[in-house]
Amino acid sequence: MSEHSNADFAAGYPAAADAAGRPGTTAAAPGGGTPAFPRHVVTAVLVSHDGERWLPDALAALTAQERPVQSVIAADTGSADGSARILTEALGAERVLHLARRTGFGTAAAEAARTAGVLTPDQLPYLRRPSGWDPVSRSWRDDAYDMPEFPHGEPVQWLWLLHDDCAAEPDALAAMLRLADDMPSAAIIGPKLRSWYDRRQLLEAGVSIAHSGRRWTGIDRREQDQGQHDGVRDVLSVSTAGMLIRRDVFDQLGGFDARLPLMRDDVDLCWRAHKAGHRVVVQPDAVMRHAEAAARERRSIDCMGRSGQTAKGASPHRVDKAGAAYTLLVNSSTAALPYIAFRLVLGTLLRTLAYLVGKVPRQALDEVAGLGAVLLRPHRIAAARRRRGKPAVPPGDLKPLFPGRGATVRVTVEQVLSNFSGRSEPELSGGGRHGGAVETGPGDDDADFLEVEQFARLKRVARKPGPVLFAVLLLVALIACRELIGGGTLIGGALLPAPADAGDLWSSYADSWHPVGTGGTQDAPPYLAFLAGLGTILFGSTNAALTLLLVCSVPLAGFTAYFASRPLVSSRLLRAWGSVAYAFLPAATGALAAGRIGTAVLAVLLPLLARAAVAASGLRGRASWRGAWAYALLLTVTTAFTPVVWPLAALLAAALAAWAVVRGRSPVGPGLRQLAVLVTPVVLLAPWSLDLLTEPSRFFTEAGLDATADDVSPLGLLLASPGGPNAGGSVLLAGIVLAALAALLRSDRRLPVGAAWAVAAVAGLLAAAGAGDGWTGPQTLVYGLALLAAAVIGADGARHRVAEQSFGWRQPAAVLVAVACAVGPLVLAVGWMWRGADGPLERGGADQVPAFVAEESRTSDQPRTLVVGGSAAQVEYMLVRGAGARLGDAELAAAGGGNSRLSGTVSGLVAGSGADQSAELGAYAVRYVLVRNDAPRTFGRVLDATPGLTRLSQQDGGALWRVDARVSRATVVAGDGEGQGAAEPVPVAAGPVEVHTDIKDGPEGRVLRLADAASAGWQATLDGEPLEATTVDGWAQGFELPAGGGRLDVTYDTAVTHTAWTWARGAALLVVLVLALPGRRRDVDDDLPEAGTPAIPAQALEGDGRRARRLRAQAAAAEAGGAGAPGGAGAPGGVPGAPPMPPAPPGSPAVPGAPDEQPAWAAAPVPGAGQAEQGYGDTAVADPYAAPPQGYEWDGTGYGGQYGGTSYEAPYEPQYDAGAYEGEQRPGAPAVPQQGGQGYGDGEQDPYGAGQYSGPYYDQRNYGAGAERDGSDNA
Incomplete structure (x- = not known):
């Protein structure tokens, strides 16, 4: 390096230099004049830590300032790369401090500022008034004596804090000093920060902190800078990357808090400045680029001490979490401290749970560890609050500087919606929260465009039939269920009335003693827990839960079928048709009419269950354990409502294992997944599930009463009709059966069609086996869905196949089948909507006994009612308490096995023994006997003649008798x-x-x-x-x-074992749920251009075809021209005809990566950093910040030296790919000029703005999306 370039660097203009050519301590303006804003004396403090990758740009930006600094000093904190060497070569050894590797940013900045000292007017003569001596006339000028001692004003000392990974625009410092002149009360001024690589992307324009610890910027993720945040304003904090702070204020505040070595130290410092009565403002005209190297895990964090340090450095998430908690607890007012602590703990628990569900346990651990590191040291918090003392400004005056109430919640909701909608956050959030000028409405020129835009939005909605399909099906269901909407409780058919509060369902499920009949300790049916969970979500209303599952079962079934069929076929029309046909299967509408909650739930979940089963089996693509756990979870829920699904899944699992053996594949992997799928419901539903295994006939039951169903013919089963309500139109589904049979003719779809028919065959056999014993809705539902799947797969692309063949019987047959398939479901839907959900289900009162009987049952005697019905050959009875049986009581009574003595008493009662039955009934606390209207009339005559019973009333064919003796529980x-x-x-x-x-x-x-x-x-x-x-x-x-x-x-x-097992089942269900949910999406570094799909070069094919000959000719030509030469076929990026590289300049190293004569920091081109812009004359000395000639022995990063293209070893997994910044080149490989989006393009292209992303970085928004980011990167 020449003496001239070294001396010039200190301030960007000629300066005093020592004999060695190092920067001096005095400075003047270019050409020896007075600099702009002369009363402001700026000392630049640059802190470096493993920043070799960014330092050249940072140093070049510093020397390119239009208004240069008066002094510069750097501190290197034990960098393991060439950072210290770069700083020493650029500034001189006396201006570089070498500190320990564990030194934090604040400590390093304070030590550097102390070492640099204060520049006095003696060192900066232009600050004082001139002496009056005119060297031209060699006389004294009298006007100098009338000037004040400081003609430009009292000098103001400033510290400009810089990171090694930030680079200021040439006018950044001038803009901040201009604001300091216009706003003398501003003690801290910060710039607007943009991304390092994507120079249009906004990072910060002022920073705040929420009560939950979120770092709030008010900027959406990937928001582009369009001036929407421009405007000088007061903010709570500005980033330390480019912070301009008055030295006296810095000294008054005691510098940075030593307990915050990195991240949130900026918020703490500026918050203390506000409390001391100073102003913190942001100057958007001052723009800086910031790489956020530590926050994005581009380098290790080594300043957290031994407690927070690991072999790969501290976790940025943990550091930021601890910094946020500490900053809030030490700076908040005493009155708000309990609320702040509660918000921190609650928010940490919720985020920890979210991270666990998202399968990122490391960040969940960081959340807990970061907060615990602060809360477990209360003495540090107390000492820090004592040091801060009493604020000079009331806390209420700072309230506008914090995020508004509900702002962080809104951002979290937006993030969740974006994840579920599949849209990126920029698309969801639009242009940003802080808009510029807002028009009150479209002008004349915009009216037509707005109308077209609205029409386009309608077209976009129409192209997504899913929501439209659900809306149409919901409308049809509401019309058909018009009698089931309103007040009261759903009751009738197989459905018993549910308790009003979800807490009663939780008690019924969790209690070990069930007061049903004579009571018992039998296990409650597990579907009560799922209904209670849904009711809890719906604000504790079980009525709303049942209405959703029954009245909305048809539209929900159609919607889930449409969603689950996405991988099946690509045609949206076929998917919509299949979904409508499935929604109006007789089993689905019949389950609604008959109040069969089990079949209704199965109708909604069956398509999702089928999709998960396919994913777990590997029939489409590679099998996954996540798909297996999703399958197991859905199988658990459906088995709780309809147990027959489990043996069906077991049979299909056996068939898959046999298929794997036949295909010559190892059945071990699929067998383990299927075993996990089958065992999971047994474990989660135990001990109820064990009763099913010991009594297999109970597999054919379902949730609710064991209501009888009409007999169904074999033809009805073939047409997917289980009998019961809405089963008369099953003949209209004959077209679906024909379409499924026709699908067997598709040789190219043989495997999926055959699998669908296999499922249909198994379900049909189970339906036939259970047809004589009761309702076969679940089996026929599976059978119908399998037929529809086969039909849809067969119909996909069938029109083109039929059209390609010569006209014959196939074309008319295909038309007839298509018409039958299309008309059948539509006729069923119209008929169902016209006649309504005709069935025993109705909405009415929940009491099954007269009101006075229900009221009397609540007295201290706790009397009961014996309900008798059935026939003379088979008497049915139920001993009810209170107002009658409730949801789940039928299963509990059946599992209890009954009471043989009570059965004998009822038999003698209806047989008319003539004996006094009051004592027998009193032993069971029976005060009333209610005979249902379906009982024979002889029952009434016998009871009238029974001593000790008195008839009270008769309503709707039922009669009520009272026991004369007093009874009590x-x-x-x-x-x-x-x-x-x-x-x-x-x-x-x-x-x-x-x-x-x-x-x-x-x-x-x-x-x-x-x-x-x-x-x-x-x-x-x-x-x-x-x-x-x-x-x-x-x-x-x-x-x-x-x-x-x-x-x-x-x-x-x-019993303790019962309680422990109940909690264990809940915990196991939560684990399965977490395993089934998709993991958190891989974080994409927002500060890199998204890599497109890499082009796959065509390979020469074997054969004599035209394409194969052409490809072979191209390959031969590429080899002849040199595949590796620039511009050849083998050139990186496939750029044809690229110009040849220029020859290497004299003296350039012959070996790639060898040391050059230039210093390592003289690499990155920065616009405006040339000699002319800095006031230098034309000289033959090389510009130390000029870009090296492109194309000669480029080392991949432009830094040379032993570190090559990586410059440091990435300490975190997953690591970044050095090729992402090099256009996939290796260190030492020659760069290709004008390579498509890689390497260096033209002379003005950012050498870092290229490459492709190949690994996730640290998410800068640990506490939410959009307006929050993890923390300021202060290293």
Whole structure:
């Protein structure tokens, strides 16, 4: 380096230099004049840490400033690359501090500022008034004596903080100093930051922080700078990358907080400046580029100390999280501190859960560890708050500088919507949040364009039939279910009324004791948990959950079928037809009409289940474990509602294993996945699922009452009709069966069509096996979907195949089948909409007994009602409590097995034995006997003649009798336990399950009798003393009472094993859910141009065809011309005819990557950094920042030296690809001029703006999308 270039660098104009040519400490304007904004004395402080890749640009931008700095000093924090060498060669050894590698940015900046010192007027003579001596006339000028001592004003000392990965535009410093002149109250001024590579992309124009710790910029992700954020304004903080801060303010605040070595130190410093009464403003006219190297994991973070350090450096996410928590806790007001702490903890828990669901456990751990590192050291927070003292500005004055209420929530919702809609965030967010001028409406010139744009939007909606299809099906369903919409509860058919609150369903599922009939400890059906979960999401309303699953089952089934058929065929018309046909299958509409909640849920989930099954089996592409877990999760839910799905899945899994063996493939991998799929529902639904395995006939049941169905003929099963309501029009589906048969003729679709028919055959066999025992809706639903899948696959492209053949019987047959397929579902839909959802399901009251009976059941006696129905040959009865049976009670009663003594009592009651039945019924706390309207009339006559019963009323064909004797759930009986002793049973006040009352003294040997089945979980105490349990009448729970009275407490204690297993099932279900959900999308570095699809060169083909001969000729020509030569066929990027590279200049190294005579930092071209722009004369000395001639022994980065193209070893996985910045070239490979989007293009192209992204970087928005980013990169 020449002395001239070294000396000139310090300020960009001729300066005093020592004998060695190093920069001096005094400066003057170019040509020796006064610089612009002369009263401002600026000292540039540059901190470097493994920044060899960016330092040349940063140094070039510094020397190219239109208004140069007065002094510059750099601090290198133990860089492992050539950063220290670059700084020393550029600035001189005396202007470079070498600090430890663990030194943070704030510490390094403070040490550099202290070392640089304050430039005095003695060192900068232009600050003082001139002496008055005129060297031309050799006389003194009197006017100099009238000037003040400082003619340009009192000098103001500034520190310009710079990162090694930021580069300022030539007018950046001048713009900030101009603002300092116009706004003397501004103590901290920050520039507008753009991306390093994408120079139009905005990063920051001021920074704030939310109460949750999010870094808030008010800028959307990938938002382009169009001037929408231009405008000088007060902000909470500006980034340390380019921060201009008054030295006195910096000293007053004590510099940066040592507890924030990196990230959020800028927010903390500026927040303290605000509290001290200073202003922080942003100057958008000052523009800088920032690479955010640490935040994007382009280099390691080594300044966090041993506790936060790993072998690969600290995690940026953890560092930023800890910095955010610390900044909020030490700077917030005392009154807001509890709320801030609560928001931090709650937000951390939610984000941790989100990261776990997104399968990024490292960031979930960083969330917890970052917050814990701060909260577990409260003494540091207390000490920092004491150091800050009492603020000079009320906290309320700073409120406008923070994000508005709900802003972060809105951004999070936008991010979730963008993920689900499949659109990128820029497309979703548009132009940004801070718009410029807003028009009140379109002008005359824009009206036509707006009309066309609205029409185009309608066309876009029309091209996406999914939402339109759902809207149409929903409209049809609302018309058909017009009688099922309104107040009341859905009841009828197989559906029992559900409790009003979802919490009651949770209790029914989780409790170990179920007060159904005489009570029992049987396992609750697991579908109650899924209904309770849906009801909880719908604000605790089970009625809304049932309405959604039943009334909306048809449109939801059509929508899921359309969504799941996307990989099946490409034709949207065929997918829409198949979805409509599936939605109006008799099993789907019949399930709605009959209140069969199980089949309705299966209709909605079956298409998704089928798609997951295909993904897990590998029939389309490579099988995946995520698909297997999704399949297992959906199979678990559907099995809980319709158990017959599980054996169907087991049969298909066996068929897949056999198919793999036949094809000669190893069945181990698919077998393990299928085994996991089948075992998962058994484990998650145990012990209920174990009862299914021990009693296989229960596989043919489903959720709800075991309501009988009409007999179905074999023809009906063939046409996918299970019988019951809405089964009469199944003949209209004959076209679907014919289309599925015709699909077998497609030789090119043999595998998918054959698989669909295999599923249809298995489902048809199961439907035939269960046809005589009840409802076969689930089996026929699977059968119908399989037929539709075969028909759709066969019809895809069938029109062209039929048209290619000569006219014959195929064309008329295809037309007839197509018409039948199209007309059939439409006729079914119109008919269903016209007649309504005709069936036993209705909306009415939930009480199944008269109102006064339901009210009396809530008294302290807890009386019950015996409901009798059926026929003379087979009497049906149910012992109900309260207002009647509720959802889930039918399965609990069936699982309990009944009470043989009660069955005998009911048989004797309806047989007319003539004996007094009041004592027998009283033993079960039965006060009322209700005979249903479907019971024979003889039942009423027999009960009228039974002693101890009194008829009360008769409504709708049903009759009600009352037991004359007083009955109660809890009674004190004689010691023999039979209740027939000398003393009458004494009623005891009780609740539905527990008893808490006072009892009086009595005789020895008395027993407390409960009208509930005996169980080991019952516990009773009298004045705190345990009572001995006993069994009364061979089935009822009893406790031996002493003669004395006291406080009686009877409870049922749930076993610890039951509670633990319930929680274990919930945790296992959550794990399966996480495994089934798609992982977080790979983060794409926003600061790189998105790489297009690489062109695949055509290979010469074997054969004698024209194309093969042409390709072989091209390959031969390329070899003859030198495949590796520039512009040849083998040139990178495939650019034909590229001009040859110029010869290497004299003295250039002959070996690629060898050291050059130029310093390593003299590489990157920066516009405006030439000699003419800096006031230099024409000289033969090489410009130290001139770009090297392109094409000669380029090392890939322009830095040369031993580091080649990577400059440092990337410390994180996944690593960035050095080729992403080199156009996929290796270090030392020659660059290709004008390569298509790679390497160097023309003289003005950014040498870093090329290449292709080949690995994810650190997401700059750890706390949300759009307006938040992880933190300012301060290294």
